[in-house]
Amino acid sequence: MLYIGIDVGGTTAKAGVVDEAGQILYKSSCKTGIERDFEDIAADMAELCRHIVRESGHEMAEVAAVGVGIPGEQSPKTGLVAFCNNLGWVDVPLMQRLRDALGLPVYVDNDANVAALAESAFGASKDVSSSILITLGTGVGGGIVRDQRIHTGAHGVGGEIGHMVVVVDGEPCNCGHRGCWEKYASATAIIRMGRALMEEKPDCALARQMGGDAANLNAKAVLDLAKAGDADCAGIFETYVKYLCVGLANLINIYDPDMLVLGGGVAHAGNFLLDAVRAALGDYVYCPALSWARVELARMGNDAGIIGAAMLGRNV
């Protein structure tokens, strides 16, 4: 059978026809955008599905299901998208609209969960039974997968690992709470520390590279300088790895998966990050005398969203 996977973002929705082996046979996209009406977007997404199936040389009858990854939350109780902040969706019937338009089963889940499913099906964690993907980007997202199924828990609110509080009364988070892990383990946290460094030491290597303008700052610049041996940026990196490891150790001490998979922009630092995490993690787990999760880098790249979404329909 074939599966359609849709990766919904703030400006476009990418969709692909995916086979059992996780190969994308054909993919295309349509516009989304917070300014557009939900019903118009839903209609475009349905049309996009018909289009990609046709262009792939197959027929709708060969498609078993449609899976959709959204940057928000589907309520398992109502079957509605409860919220999707960067599209302004509140309680919208995305699953119902696509199901009615296409006559296929439709499954909707959070985009980080969907990416975790893709890693588990065909990526870094394909050979283990339980894994947690941690996406280190603007925020920290993630998904828990066990036996090729996403663990979202009894009410569908689990797997929100980025909002685990690691510093009570710490940095304020967009979610309204304080001290969430993502305020310390995201690319944004590296940028915040880089800015503080530039203010404190206006003649440091980072400030010189940025032409003194903190607005130019990105996490990669800090990580590259740390890798090149700059002591200031290495200090930021060390602090970052510490907070990252505290959260990873919490996941181990609570859930104990076979594998932790690091993805997102910060994970583009590759072995520089991986080696540092592997070296430090033992200092933070509760039982260092026993075994714990392997740590690996994500492997699925940009199509993880489409492929993982497609697998929502396969791994029912």
Place this chain on the structure above:
Amino acid sequence: MLYIGIDVGGTTAKAGVVDEAGQILYKSSCKTGIERDFEDIAADMAELCRHIVRESGHEMAEVAAVGVGIPGEQSPKTGLVAFCNNLGWVDVPLMQRLRDALGLPVYVDNDANVAALAESAFGASKDVSSSILITLGTGVGGGIVRDQRIHTGAHGVGGEIGHMVVVVDGEPCNCGHRGCWEKYASATAIIRMGRALMEEKPDCALARQMGGDAANLNAKAVLDLAKAGDADCAGIFETYVKYLCVGLANLINIYDPDMLVLGGGVAHAGNFLLDAVRAALGDYVYCPALSWARVELARMGNDAGIIGAAMLGRNV
């Protein structure tokens, strides 16, 4: 069939013959103690098992299995008790000794996990599929149960919820790390805050009740005064509930069980604690607009250790 459950403590091991309905048909105990040789204790435990089966009016042939709850960790890899601090055990073959002596399958798990299993089999969480017991005592223990099985994870190191870090660089913990949840959500945390109050305000109600001697202090005294309306102790209680809820919300945001069950000494405060937690928890969960875990008090009492251990053998 019948099951033997053994609850191993620092001074005694209590054992009971338990039926399918969770009733203890007969129970007795033998001495443990850090000063005693492991082999002697293991031999006494085996003899205790024979004794209670005889006294219950049954025969060994009717017993399906033996379950043991220990204040330590069994390594799933080696099958040895990796450590059991208050008995000084390191890599001891408890499972093997009892199996060889009794000719029965023997299952060993952490005592907090075992108590969680008892709640799930016959207590507060018996009607739900997934639950987490949180024991608020000298430390914070707990166990995750799903479909009547303990979730200890891929390497057997999960479910250590008390050592989830909620304050990076916070209070030092016995485990060697800093800022573990149990440093803020245990009875010990209430005592610490009570001591600080007595130092700061030597004429406060708590100090007067303790005769000015902080050595007399226990968590119940602080909780009772808070309940009676004393503003100072109510302040401690409020802080305590906040830290408790941060950790509970972390468990919801990560695992999302059907139910959170509060046990241990602090939970003897009953509805005073339960009402406060239920009222505050919504301020800490990531998605307050969606549903989340019910919070209940543990119901199994002192025999939870025996009954839960017995269920290790039933729910294989």
